[in-house]
Amino acid sequence: MSFNKVETTNLLKIPDNTQYWFVRSGSNAEYFEDFAYNNYIAIGDSNITLEKLKTIEPKYRATPDILQEKYKNIFQESFISDYNEKNKKEEIEPDERKKDIINLTRSASISAVKAYDFIEQMKIGDIILVPNNGSSLFRIGVITTDSFSHKVNHIFIPTTDDATVSSYSYADYDKKRRIAWIKEITVKDLPEKLLWIKYGHKAIFNITENAESINPLISSNYFYKDHFYTRIGVGTPKPISSTEWFNLQKVIVDAAPDIADQVFQKHKVESVGQIVIQTVSEHWDDILWICAFLFGSADANIKGREFHINGLLTNFYPSVREQKRHQKVMNEHEERSADLSEKKLEQEVRLKELEVQKKENELQIPEYLTTRSTKKADLKDIKSDYIMDDTQKAILDNLKLSGDSVGNVIPSEMQEDSLNIETVKPEVR
Numbered sequence: 001m002s003f004n005k006v007e008t009t010n011l012l013k014i015p016d017n018t019q020y021w022f023v024r025s026g027s028n029a030e031y032f033e034d035f036a037y038n039n040y041i042a043i044g045d046s047n048i049t050l051e052k053l054k055t056i057e058p059k060y061r062a063t064p065d066i067l068q069e070k071y072k073n074i075f076q077e078s079f080i081s082d083y084n085e086k087n088k089k090e091e092i093e094p095d096e097r098k099k100d101i102i103n104l105t106r107s108a109s110i111s112a113v114k115a116y117d118f119i120e121q122m123k124i125g126d127i128i129l130v131p132n133n134g135s136s137l138f139r140i141g142v143i144t145t146d147s148f149s150h151k152v153n154h155i156f157i158p159t160t161d162d163a164t165v166s167s168y169s170y171a172d173y174d175k176k177r178r179i180a181w182i183k184e185i186t187v188k189d190l191p192e193k194l195l196w197i198k199y200g201h202k203a204i205f206n207i208t209e210n211a212e213s214i215n216p217l218i219s220s221n222y223f224y225k226d227h228f229y230t231r232i233g234v235g236t237p238k239p240i241s242s243t244e245w246f247n248l249q250k251v252i253v254d255a256a257p258d259i260a261d262q263v264f265q266k267h268k269v270e271s272v273g274q275i276v277i278q279t280v281s282e283h284w285d286d287i288l289w290i291c292a293f294l295f296g297s298a299d300a301n302i303k304g305r306e307f308h309i310n311g312l313l314t315n316f317y318p319s320v321r322e323q324k325r326h327q328k329v330m331n332e333h334e335e336r337s338a339d340l341s342e343k344k345l346e347q348e349v350r351l352k353e354l355e356v357q358k359k360e361n362e363l364q365i366p367e368y369l370t371t372r373s374t375k376k377a378d379l380k381d382i383k384s385d386y387i388m389d390d391t392q393k394a395i396l397d398n399l400k401l402s403g404d405s406v407g408n409v410i411p412s413e414m415q416e417d418s419l420n421i422e423t424v425k426p427e428v429r
Helices: 032-038 050-054 064-086 094-121 192-198 208-218 242-255 257-262 281-295 298-302 312-316 318-339 342-356 390-397
Strands: 007-014 020-023 040-043 127-131 137-143 175-186 204-206 221-224 227-234 264-268 273-280 305-310 372-376
Touching: 007 208, 007 312, 020 208, 032 040, 032 127, 032 137, 040 094, 050 064, 050 094, 064 094, 094 175, 094 204, 127 192, 127 208, 175 208, 175 312, 192 208, 208 221, 208 227, 221 281, 227 281, 242 257, 242 281, 242 390, 257 273, 257 281, 273 281, 305 312
Parallel strands: 007 221, 007 305, 020 127
Antiparallel strands: 020 204, 040 175, 127 137, 137 175, 221 227, 227 273, 264 273, 305 372
C-alpha cells in the first residue's frame, strides 16, 4: 500500500507586543561566549540586589515614571553611601566632593535605568540581540524567564594549553534572564538603521521601533500585527535594470491579480540585498504562491502542502513541540490510570514525576511562544493557470532570487542542556 506524504512548511507568528532589545555582554563583550554557551544575559551592579528592587513598595509602582524614579533614588543612595564609606578617613575639598557627587549621581542614574529596563520593562518573549567583541557577530534570542539572581551552572570548556582552565570568562553579574538562542548573524546582515548600535555606550537599548527591520532576520516568512511578510533574497551584486524590475512586478500582478493592489514592498538591493513583501494576513497563501513562481516551482511549493504556524520557540525548538505532545499524552494517560491497581498506579505516577521533573532554572514556555496551528493554502481565488514565460524566467534568473533565511539557525539540541529542558522520548510501539 502506498500513500502520498503531506509536505509541511513552518511559518512564524511573532506576537504583536514583542519588544526588541540590544544587550551588551560586558564592557568589551568579554562575556559573549558565556552568554552564548550558557543561554542567558545579565547585568552588573550586584551591590544592589535583585530582591531589593523586586520588593519595592507598591506605592512606587503606580506609574512607570514613579517606579523608574524610585530605582534612581535607590542607586544614588547606594553609590553615595559607598563613596562616603570609602572616603570617611580622608579629607576631601568641598569643591572636589561636589564634583564627585555630581558624577556619582549621573552614573547611578545610568545604572538605575539599565536595571529598570532589565527587570521591569523586558518580558518573556522579547527578542534580544547581543554583539560579540567588535560587533562582527550578533546572536538573536528569545527571553524565556523572568529576572533571577541564583547562580548559573557554566559549561566548562577547557583551554588547549591547560585542561583545568576555562577557555572563556564567566560573568559574575547578579541579575540574569534565560535566553533561547535562535540565530547568529553577521554585521553585514544587520539593517542599516541599526548600525549605530555598534558605537553606542549603553548596556541596553530598546530597539522596538526597528521591529520591521529586525523581523526578516528571524524568519523569511512570518505573521506580525495582522500582516504576513515574506523576505526574498536578491543575490545579484549587479545593479538591477528597469527591465528586471518590470518583470518582477509583472509576475506579482499576473500571478495574483485580485490582491496586487494590496501587496506592498520594501527594497534594499544595493549589491546583494532583499525585498520584503507584505500584505494582510488573510492573503498569506497568495504571497507564498507569488514567491513560488519567482523561485521557479509553484506546484511543488504550494499545492498539497500544509503550513504550520508556530510561536517563536516552537518554530526553532522542535523539542518544545515534543514536550507539549508528551504532556497531552500524559494527561490522557491519567484518565486511563483510574482502572489500574493502586500499586501499579503509584509506580506510574512516580514514573511520570521523574519524567517531567524540571530543575530550578528550567526553560519557561509561555503559551503564546508555543502557539501552533495548521493551515492549508487556499488557491481558489488565485489565477492558478498563470504560467511565467521563458523570457521572464531568464530575466528574473539574473536577480538570483531566493527564499533562504538570513544567518545561521542555532540548533536547539546544542542548547537544551543549558536550558535544562528534559524531553521525554515517545515509546516505540
